[in-house]
Amino acid sequence: MTSPDGKNLMDQISLFLDEHVLLNGAMQDMKKLRLEAAQAGFKQYRDIYPRGECVDARLKIIDHLLNGLMGLPGGGAGAAALCRLWHACADFAASLSFHDTATLAAVKQSLFLNAADLLDPQRLSVEPFLPDQTPAGYIYLMAGQFDHAITSLQAALMQTRDNAHIYGYLGDAYTLRGDSTVARICYLEALLIDPDALDWRSCQDAALLELKRRLQEEQGLDPVAAACWLSSHAYVEGLFPPKQIKQLDTLKTFIDDYLQMEKRYEREATTELGAGLFMRAIILCDNEASLRIVKGIDYADIRLRMRTINAPLFAAYMKHMKDRNKPHSEHRR
Numbered sequence: 001m002t003s004p005d006g007k008n009l010m011d012q013i014s015l016f017l018d019e020h021v022l023l024n025g026a027m028q029d030m031k032k033l034r035l036e037a038a039q040a041g042f043k044q045y046r047d048i049y050p051r052g053e054c055v056d057a058r059l060k061i062i063d064h065l066l067n068g069l070m071g072l073p074g075g076g077a078g079a080a081a082l083c084r085l086w087h088a089c090a091d092f093a094a095s096l097s098f099h100d101t102a103t104l105a106a107v108k109q110s111l112f113l114n115a116a117d118l119l120d121p122q123r124l125s126v127e128p129f130l131p132d133q134t135p136a137g138y139i140y141l142m143a144g145q146f147d148h149a150i151t152s153l154q155a156a157l158m159q160t161r162d163n164a165h166i167y168g169y170l171g172d173a174y175t176l177r178g179d180s181t182v183a184r185i186c187y188l189e190a191l192l193i194d195p196d197a198l199d200w201r202s203c204q205d206a207a208l209l210e211l212k213r214r215l216q217e218e219q220g221l222d223p224v225a226a227a228c229w230l231s232s233h234a235y236v237e238g239l240f241p242p243k244q245i246k247q248l249d250t251l252k253t254f255i256d257d258y259l260q261m262e263k264r265y266e267r268e269a270t271t272e273l274g275a276g277l278f279m280r281a282i283i284l285c286d287n288e289a290s291l292r293i294v295k296g297i298d299y300a301d302i303r304l305r306m307r308t309i310n311a312p313l314f315a316a317y318m319k320h321m322k323d324r325n326k327p328h329s330e331h332r333r
Contacts, residue, residue: 019049026055031106033114035062035069057098064092065107075118079139080130082115086142112142121148128156135166141173141202149173164190164197175204181241188231188240192279195227195272207239228275232313235282236320242286251290255297258284262305274309281306282317 026041039062042055068085072078086108093104116139120127128136137153140146153170157163171186187205190198203209211234215226234240245251258280265273281302284291288299307314 019045019052022048023053023055026058027103030058030062031103031110033065033107033110035066038062039066057093057096058103060096061089061093061098061107064089076127076130076136078118079115079136080132080134082111082118083130083134083139083142084132086111108142109144112139113144115139116143116145116148124148124152125155128152128159135169137166137173138169141169141176144176146173146177150177162193164194165199167193168198168203172202172204180205184240188234188243191227191231192276195230195275196224198227200227208234211237211239225271225275228272229278229313231279232275232282232310232317235279236313236316238320238324243283245283245287245290248290248293251287252294254280255284255291255294259296265309278306278309278313 022041022045026038026045029035029038029041039059042059042062045052046055065085068081068088072081089107089111090104098104119136119139124136130136130139135153135156137149137151137156140149140152150170150173153166153173156166157170160166167186167190171183171190174180174183174186183205187198187203187208200209200212208230212223212226212230215221215229215233216223219226221229231240245254258277261273261277261280265277284297284302285299291297291299303314306317
């Protein structure tokens with residue numbers, strides 16, 4: 001026989017469970033974009049438990065999503081619309097001070113999975129861009145379909161070779177697929193093209209992001225300057241491997257670009273030009289043996305330019321090179 005106190009306790013537990021079952025059910029519906037069901041569930045929860053968890057922000061976000069999904073077109077146009085809807089939704093959630101990152105991440109993946117379903121995986125190589133020029137590979141990347149993302153992004157690079165955005169997304173895709181070596185090659189290419197053009201919100205390389213944060217906090221660099229200097233610092237810290245340029249014509253083009261950048265730097269010594277010149281000098285030094293057969297470039301002048309641009313970083317670079325070139329027996333001591 002249950003005592004009155006025991007019965008009251010069981011009733012309270014039952015009410016508690018009912019409350020959370022209703023709330024959690026609505027949350028799951030929201031995450032899976034079952035938006036009408038989520039809307040009904042949150043409204044019912046609010047009516048039954050007026051002193052429970054506040055769900056007003058969730059209802060506003062659901063309304064925002066429902067409005068954005070009205071009249072959604074098919075194909076690539078629909079995928080592009082869903083991509084824009086997510087970015088608008090993220091901004092809207094931030095304006096509401098909504099910080100349930102797990103729910104937002106689930107909504108994001110559901111939106112991008114729906115977007116990926118609107119694309120034809122058989123046309124990854126021939127249609128690498130959506131109608132609004134968003135890389136189709138970005139959709140697959142956000143949907144967690146990394147093999148499709150890599151195939152599509154590689155095709156996009158064939159059409160726009162010097163695209164830092166696409167190299168960055170390709171680095172993200174390789175990182176998430178578990179191939180950090182290839183990913184770092186892609187990130188380096190992106191940083192050489194345009195450091196500020198990378199989508200740092202999506203960057204998946206934790207070590208690069210941490211280094212960028214340190215440059216901003218410890219050296220007082222602004223975000224743009226930190227992005228510009230990131231590749232050289234990453235090289236010195238061993239995050240980027242040497243970049244070997246094996247084809248002579250490619251090396252000559254690289255040298256010509258370096259010399260043109262050097263002339264611009266002499267006219268206007270900006271942070272962007274100085275950082276870009278320093279990293280290109282590092283790469284030329286990695287190809288020292290090949291420099292001997294190319295006229296118009298001198299190895300000693302390259303080192304001098306590096307020291308002039310950033311003496312402390314040049315000293316760190318020289319130490320890194322000395323440590324890297326030590327015999328393996330010395331590394332083991």
